[in-house]
Amino acid sequence: MVAPVAVTGAAWRTALGDGLGEVWHRLLAGDDGFVDVASPHRLRNVRAAVIASLPEAPAERLRALAVDTLQRAAREAGIDVRAPSTRLVLGTSLGAFLDDASEREAPLHAWADDVASTVGAGARPVALSTACSSGSDAILVGAQLIRGGLAEVCVCGGVDILTPSKRLAHSALSTMTPSRPRAFDVRHDGMLLGEGAGFLVLESVAHAQARSVTPWALYRGGGSANDAASMTSPDPSAAGARLAMLRSLEDAGLAPGDIGLVNGHGSATPVNDRAERDAFKAVFGEGPGPLVFATKGNFGHTLGATGALEAIALILGLREQVAPPIAGLEEPDPAFPFPLPVGRAVRHAARCGLSLTLGFGGFDTSLVFEVPR
Amino acid sequence: MSSPSVGHASIVLRGSACVSGARPNPYAARVKGTVRYADPMSWSLVMAIGEAIAPLGDDFQAWATRCSLIQVGPAGPPEAMAQVASDALRGFASPVRFPSATPSAPAGLACIVHGIRGPTLALTLPVEEAVTLALHLSSDWLSRGVVEGALIAAPLPSGVGAPTAGCVLLARGEGPAVDVARVTRALREGTALP
Numbered sequence: 001m002v003a004p005v006a007v008t009g010a011a012w013r014t015a016l017g018d019g020l021g022e023v024w025h026r027l028l029a030g031d032d033g034f035v036d037v038a039s040p041h042r043l044r045n046v047r048a049a050v051i052a053s054l055p056e057a058p059a060e061r062l063r064a065l066a067v068d069t070l071q072r073a074a075r076e077a078g079i080d081v082r083a084p085s086t087r088l089v090l091g092t093s094l095g096a097f098l099d100d101a102s103e104r105e106a107p108l109h110a111w112a113d114d115v116a117s118t119v120g121a122g123a124r125p126v127a128l129s130t131a132c133s134s135g136s137d138a139i140l141v142g143a144q145l146i147r148g149g150l151a152e153v154c155v156c157g158g159v160d161i162l163t164p165s166k167r168l169a170h171s172a173l174s175t176m177t178p179s180r181p182r183a184f185d186v187r188h189d190g191m192l193l194g195e196g197a198g199f200l201v202l203e204s205v206a207h208a209q210a211r212s213v214t215p216w217a218l219y220r221g222g223g224s225a226n227d228a229a230s231m232t233s234p235d236p237s238a239a240g241a242r243l244a245m246l247r248s249l250e251d252a253g254l255a256p257g258d259i260g261l262v263n264g265h266g267s268a269t270p271v272n273d274r275a276e277r278d279a280f281k282a283v284f285g286e287g288p289g290p291l292v293f294a295t296k297g298n299f300g301h302t303l304g305a306t307g308a309l310e311a312i313a314l315i316l317g318l319r320e321q322v323a324p325p326i327a328g329l330e331e332p333d334p335a336f337p338f339p340l341p342v343g344r345a346v347r348h349a350a351r352c353g354l355s356l357t358l359g360f361g362g363f364d365t366s367l368v369f370e371v372p373r
Numbered sequence: 374m375s376s377p378s379v380g381h382a383s384i385v386l387r388g389s390a391c392v393s394g395a396r397p398n399p400y401a402a403r404v405k406g407t408v409r410y411a412d413p414m415s416w417s418l419v420m421a422i423g424e425a426i427a428p429l430g431d432d433f434q435a436w437a438t439r440c441s442l443i444q445v446g447p448a449g450p451p452e453a454m455a456q457v458a459s460d461a462l463r464g465f466a467s468p469v470r471f472p473s474a475t476p477s478a479p480a481g482l483a484c485i486v487h488g489i490r491g492p493t494l495a496l497t498l499p500v501e502e503a504v505t506l507a508l509h510l511s512s513d514w515l516s517r518g519v520v521e522g523a524l525i526a527a528p529l530p531s532g533v534g535a536p537t538a539g540c541v542l543l544a545r546g547e548g549p550a551v552d553v554a555r556v557t558r559a560l561r562e563g564t565a566l567p
Contacts, residue, residue, distance in 0.1 A: 002517070040464065041464035042464075093475060093476075094474070094475055094476075097449060097454060097458075097474075097476070098454060098457050098458045098461060098474060099458070099461065101458070104449075104451075104454055104455070104458065107447035107448070107497075107499070108447050108448065108449055108476050108497035109447055109497050109498050109499070112497075124502065126496065126498065126506060127496070127497045127498055128494060128495060128496050128497060129475065129476035129477050129495050129497050130477050130493070130494060130495055131475050131477055131481075137494060141494070141506070141510070144509070144510055144513060145506075145509075147513075148509050148513060150506075150509060164461055165457060165458065165461035165466065165471075168460075168461055168464065168465065168466035169457070169461075169466040169468070169471035171466065172466040172467070172468045172471070173466075173468045173471065174468075223492070223519075224492040224493060224494075225490050225491065225492065225493070226442070226480075226481070226484040226489055226490050226491070226492075226493040227484070227490075228437075228484040228485055228487075228488050228489055228490050229407070229485065230407055230485065231408065231472035231473065231478065231481055231482070231485070232468075232472045239490065240490060243438070243490060247492070247519060250519075251519075359477075360472050360475060360481070361472065361475060361477050361478055361480065361481020361482075361484075362481055362484055362485070362493070363477065363481065363493055
């Protein structure tokens with residue numbers, strides 16, 4: 001086990017709103033943020049979870065979303081992003097790269113540099129991209145920077161935007177549902193896209209104590225793996241997801257039985273749901289197992305932001321001792337081994353939870369959090 | 374993050390390579406059932422990793438599940454990105470090309486080809502900056518026994534002609550300390566090993 005890292009602040013911006021409490025209550029109510037979004041092109045589904053009041057141009061939209069959310073996370077934690085000892089770790093998947101020619105002509109880190117410059121960051125940001133695991137990996141990397149003494153505070157997370165190229169591609173890939181997302185449901189047939197941003201503020205426990213700050217939660221550990229199977233589909237053997245979860249538990253110094261709550265990837269594609277189900281079975285065994293929830297039916301699949309949004313939802317679920325219902329889930333897959341919140345929020349007593357993300361290119365990342373009681 | 378070397382004396386460079394994508398590609402046929410298209414930049418990364426791990430022979434297969442890969446560098450797969458962007462403007466998307474257009478696609482492809490199942494990342498920073506962080510992460514994973522081998526690989530932007538890529542392989546062992554300059558040189562030239 002490696003030393004835990006304190007989570008001292010968080011912020012998100014989603015199609016359901018941007019206040020932690022406001023969005024959490026909407027999740028508990030089973031709300032979703034999907035609306036019809038006009039498209040000049042034919043799509044399997046024109047619904048998507050979009051955020052109002054953002055610039056239209058993709059590159060500006062990405063930056064505005066990141067700057068606003070990151071600043072709110074820092075304010076929430078009471079930290080100064082201008083301090084040289086504070087690092088930003090920013091993840092996105094495709095961001096605006098495919099929808100803005102100037103973004104493609106610039107280095108891949110230009111967007112993160114612009115965000116850092118806008119908020120007056122005192123140190124060069126870390127930029128990363130691991131498809132749909134980008135937000136999770138930003139948190140994992142931020143925690144490693146703190147554990148290694150390379151930073152005292154990290155503001156880390158993910159951001160991504162809805163763009164025409166992504167809508168067209170997911171429509172063509174048939175990962176987009178023609179109806180609505182239904183993670184772990186017998187009728188699951190895909191996801192709908194969304195956009196958003198989520199950031200956590202991480203700092204060493206000693207640094208938080210020196211500021212007389214009580215951690216909001218503890219980051220206990222992280223682990224990642226690659227499916228090594230396909231550019232789009234998960235490994236049918238679920239080995240990558242299983243390895244990622246086991247590595248995160250080992251890093252956290254916890255056993256599978258210590259985990260009482262899981263925020264699954266829950267993309268609602270049949271292949272992903274199956275792989276995830278089998279990975280959960282392999283890791284958590286045949287016992288009562290954790291309560292598993294998922295939020296893509298509320299936020300949409302926010303791609304590079306999803307891991308960060310899901311980490312925040314997991315922490316809120318641990319703090320409030322309740323899991324929101326899985327939006328769209330009516331008839332759970334009978335082979336799903338663990339309890340799912342169907343139709344209503346479910347109370348629990350879990351202290352430790354795990355968030356799993358699966359990304360194109362086989363990028364699987366698992367994060368473990370604890371809320372001390 | 375400006376530390377010039379890794380604070381783990383027991384981490385050593387086990388291999389390195391720098392490969393031009395113009396060379397014959399022995400891997401595409403091997404995975405044609407799984408990978409129908411990949412950007413030339415991604416293939417160059419696959420070939421560089423193949424050359425760096427070649428001295429290990431079959432031993433690498435025993436390692437692959439416990440080998441990490443960190444892709445470093447500020448460039449994405451240019452051909453795939455340009456094609457997907459251009460397709461989108463006319464309302465088309467190729468389900469084959471789209472997944473190859475993500476910044477982390479080179480690392481994803483390398484994992485498929487070489488069976489790598491360790492922690493995998495793409496740090497989209499300038500190579501020298503990314504190497505500092507990649508060394509820190511790799512050394513931590515090696516020191517704690519999360520992995521047996523750690524690859525750091527850089528697809529290098531090419532103005533004209535075939536792309537090139539560099540790769541280093543780190544492992545636990547005794548030897549000279551691994552420093553950022555040496556690894557950066559190895560990624561660019563493949564000439565860091567004694």
